[in-house]
Amino acid sequence: MAEGREVQWVEIAQEQSGQRIDNFLMTRLKGAPRALIYRIVRKGEVRVNKKRIKVDYRLQPGDLVRIPPLRLAPREAVKEVSDNLRDLLVGSVIMEGPDWMVLNKPSGLAVHGGSGVKIGLIEALRQVRDDLTFLELVHRLDRDTSGCLLLAKSRDALVTLNESLKKHGMDKRYLALVAGRWPARKTYESARLDRYDAGNGERRVRVDPDGKVSRTHFAVVETFEKATLIEAEPVTGRTHQIRVHAAHAGHALLGDDKYANRESGLLTKQLGLGRLFLHARALTFPEPSNGRPVTVKAPLPEALEDTLNRVRR
Numbered sequence: 001m002a003e004g005r006e007v008q009w010v011e012i013a014q015e016q017s018g019q020r021i022d023n024f025l026m027t028r029l030k031g032a033p034r035a036l037i038y039r040i041v042r043k044g045e046v047r048v049n050k051k052r053i054k055v056d057y058r059l060q061p062g063d064l065v066r067i068p069p070l071r072l073a074p075r076e077a078v079k080e081v082s083d084n085l086r087d088l089l090v091g092s093v094i095m096e097g098p099d100w101m102v103l104n105k106p107s108g109l110a111v112h113g114g115s116g117v118k119i120g121l122i123e124a125l126r127q128v129r130d131d132l133t134f135l136e137l138v139h140r141l142d143r144d145t146s147g148c149l150l151l152a153k154s155r156d157a158l159v160t161l162n163e164s165l166k167k168h169g170m171d172k173r174y175l176a177l178v179a180g181r182w183p184a185r186k187t188y189e190s191a192r193l194d195r196y197d198a199g200n201g202e203r204r205v206r207v208d209p210d211g212k213v214s215r216t217h218f219a220v221v222e223t224f225e226k227a228t229l230i231e232a233e234p235v236t237g238r239t240h241q242i243r244v245h246a247a248h249a250g251h252a253l254l255g256d257d258k259y260a261n262r263e264s265g266l267l268t269k270q271l272g273l274g275r276l277f278l279h280a281r282a283l284t285f286p287e288p289s290n291g292r293p294v295t296v297k298a299p300l301p302e303a304l305e306d307t308l309n310r311v312r313r
Helices: 021-028 034-042 083-092 121-128 155-166 241-248 262-271 302-312
Strands: 008-011 064-067 093-096 100-105 146-152 171-179 193-197 203-207 216-223 227-234 278-286 293-297
Touching: 021 034, 021 064, 021 121, 083 093, 083 100, 083 121, 093 293, 100 121, 121 146, 146 155, 155 278, 171 241, 171 262, 171 302, 193 241, 203 241, 216 241, 227 241, 262 302
Parallel strands: 146 278
Antiparallel strands: 008 064, 093 100, 100 146, 171 227, 171 278, 193 203, 216 227, 278 293
């Protein structure tokens, strides 16, 4: 854990421009949780060019940032990375370029700390890869989802990859095991989705005619007696989109503790599946430096392979 003992003044270089102030502070104040970062910005303890700013302020070349001294109470501090987590993350890197990397994210690991999570993947990876001065998520995966997760190692790469994401220039393919026999003719779902608070700060999503436009393409990979292995391609990127669209189609994902129905719950229990069966198996994106397509594939975790072997019997 790092903490400042005196005020720091940092001048923003060209390569740091465009970065949000909260993300910039997360890299400078290692160990500080995001909630604390938000608090010191709101209170005006962080200043840019001697002026108060909001947490979504984007830094410009030549900005002078005031970073206050910070002392973290033990309950506030982001946890130090354990040896087990360090080894897990190092072994999860599938492919790495000059200014990007793709991880096979483990199931059960949140991509960000917060909401009771002391340390997320990005905070842990910044500790593990302390050789990097910049590391940000390009997109997110649900905590319980495994598979391809893309990160940027430079501000320019992040901007380029985010732009590609907005313009649907990335191809993301997921494998999911759902309850029942998915009809081969059911190739897409376009129900509108709305996020809501289910209590205790837990995020849920429901189908709502006034919700946001959402679209997922589906294809049958393998059909079993009581379940179907499907490939899902999200065209839009809404929270829990694949899970809610599949459940809305009458075929909830196995291992889904938020959107399960009776059929999927019973089958999950029968198979002894202890996690969500949703895996980001392939990702194609343009190489930031030259635009050439890069395709990365993440092998299916052993727990999911074992589940498929059991359902085939």
